[in-house]
Amino acid sequence: MNKNKAVKDPYGWSSSSIVNILKKREYLGHTLNFKTRKHFKDKKSHYVDESEWTVFENTHEAIIDQETFDNVQRIRGNVKRYPDGWGIVHPLTGLMYCADCGGKMYVHRTYNGKRIPQYTCSRYSKVPVGTLCPTQHRINAEVVMTLVADTLRAIAEYSRSDREGFIRAVQEAQDEQQTADITRKRKLLATAQRRAGELEKLMCRIYEDNVLGRLPDARYMALDAQYAKEQDALAGEITKLEKAVGSYEKSRKLADKFIALIDKYEGFSNITTTMLNEFVEKILVHERDRKGSQDTTQEVEIYFNFVGKYVPPTMQAASLTPEEQEAIRKREERRDKLHQAYLRRKASGRQQEYDRQYSERRKARIEADKAAIRTEDMAKGIFVYSGTFPKPEPQKAGALAQVAV
Numbered sequence: 001m002n003k004n005k006a007v008k009d010p011y012g013w014s015s016s017s018i019v020n021i022l023k024k025r026e027y028l029g030h031t032l033n034f035k036t037r038k039h040f041k042d043k044k045s046h047y048v049d050e051s052e053w054t055v056f057e058n059t060h061e062a063i064i065d066q067e068t069f070d071n072v073q074r075i076r077g078n079v080k081r082y083p084d085g086w087g088i089v090h091p092l093t094g095l096m097y098c099a100d101c102g103g104k105m106y107v108h109r110t111y112n113g114k115r116i117p118q119y120t121c122s123r124y125s126k127v128p129v130g131t132l133c134p135t136q137h138r139i140n141a142e143v144v145m146t147l148v149a150d151t152l153r154a155i156a157e158y159s160r161s162d163r164e165g166f167i168r169a170v171q172e173a174q175d176e177q178q179t180a181d182i183t184r185k186r187k188l189l190a191t192a193q194r195r196a197g198e199l200e201k202l203m204c205r206i207y208e209d210n211v212l213g214r215l216p217d218a219r220y221m222a223l224d225a226q227y228a229k230e231q232d233a234l235a236g237e238i239t240k241l242e243k244a245v246g247s248y249e250k251s252r253k254l255a256d257k258f259i260a261l262i263d264k265y266e267g268f269s270n271i272t273t274t275m276l277n278e279f280v281e282k283i284l285v286h287e288r289d290r291k292g293s294q295d296t297t298q299e300v301e302i303y304f305n306f307v308g309k310y311v312p313p314t315m316q317a318a319s320l321t322p323e324e325q326e327a328i329r330k331r332e333e334r335r336d337k338l339h340q341a342y343l344r345r346k347a348s349g350r351q352q353e354y355d356r357q358y359s360e361r362r363k364a365r366i367e368a369d370k371a372a373i374r375t376e377d378m379a380k381g382i383f384v385y386s387g388t389f390p391k392p393e394p395q396k397a398g399a400l401a402q403v404a405v
Contacts, residue, residue: 022072029062030055065258067305075277090117091273092141092283098123099135099284099301107141112121113369117141119285135287139298144283145271147300152268152279154312159262173310182245189241196234203227258306281305290335 025032033054036045077094096119097107103123109115118140123132129208159166206223209215215223269277287300303309320328344349 011226019076022076025055025069027062027064028066028069029060030057031059032056068336071274071277075273089273090141091271091276092119095276095280096144096283096285098133098137099286099299100137105137105285111349113366113373115373119144135140135291137285137287139285139300144285148276148280148283149268149271151302151312151315152262154314155310156262156265156268158312158314159259163259166259167255169313170258170307170310173308185241185244189238189245192234192238192241196231196238199227199231199234203231255307258304261306264265266286279304281308 007052021027034058037048038045045281072096090107093107096104098105098121099125101121103121105119106122108118108120118120118138120136120138124130124134124136126132155166203224204260206215206220206227210217210220244293265275281303283303284301286301288296288298290296301309342351
């Protein structure tokens with residue numbers, strides 16, 4: 001604080017000050033040095049890339065834990081909206097991804113003249129439409145919110161009724177997801193470590209041969225450079241593999257953190273943005289099993305922080321009875337017959353007139369509903385379309401000259 005200048009409100013922090021506090025890694029107990037460097041031209045300090053900083057970890061007492069810090073950065077990394085823009089950010093924004101192309105899913109708040117927030121794949125709408133992703137993967141946001149709440153509620157009930165069984169189930173789910181990959185990495189690590197030991201013996205041997213005169217100097221220099229290059233490459237690979245294997249072993253102990261997070265909340269009837277980012281890592285949305293059908297199934301994968309993809313036993317798919325399978329078969333068969341009849345009407349031309357009349361009625365209804373929504377939003381001051389401004393009347397040259405005078 002400047003002691004020579006009076007401050008009207010010393011506790012009235014601006015938004016930039018709050019942002020600077022939220023992203024400060026020093027609060028984790030670390031010391032960050034060499035964040036700036038003087039330029040040789042103007043002799044002034046300039047900020048450098050974060051990859052060039054020097055970080056000294058655990059140098060002082062932390063006032064925030066790593067999980068909370070990461071959660072805050074994830075929330076801040078989502079899309080920003082201003083108070084006078086399109087309203088607040090939907091809680092699922094930044095967590096929804098397309099299962100086929102991996103692109104982010106964006107929310108649309110008005111569909112068919114109704115306030116139904118729906119998420120669609122962002123890569124589908126890139127011009128030309130449908131090339132980066134074949135379909136929209138459209139899904140209602142409320143459906144996903146309900147699914148997340150039900151899943152968390154089922155996990156909480158299962159963890160409280162059988163804590164040991166829950167921990168065992170989570171670890172088994174982690175093993176199933178990572179066993180194949182971690183087994184391959186462990187084999188690669190063992191091979192690299194064995195080869196590194198062999199190289200050390202070879203370098204000692206050629207050094208002795210060179211000293212004893214059994215290996216010429218030129219040959220020794222070539223072999224030594226070759227072995228040293230391979231040794232450096234192996235060292236980097238071993239470090240990377242050891243880090244991956246170590247993180248896997250550490251992840252097996254994260255069930256306790258997830259349980260502590262579950263116990264933190266009494267119920268999950270009201271899911272907030274903070275809760276979603278605390279629990280959910282990402283949500284993958286698949287395309288509907290039957291495109292264009294309102295009564296169909298759609299797979300949604302929820303990946304949780306600390307434990308990954310986990311489905312509680314009460315929400316796992318149950319086997320269908322023969323009667324239920326027969327009912328599903330008959331329903332699908334009826335849909336196929338209706339669709340074939342529609343294709344025949346379309347080929348004969350009888351369907352075109354009906355489609356034209358229906359489209360006109362539907363378009364008029366949707367435009368009327370959208371106009372009502374726009375009027376309501378403009379009354380609240382949320383946004384104003386530039387097209388709604390009155391167009392100026394064209395003026396003649398004489399009138400313009402008169403106005404100028």
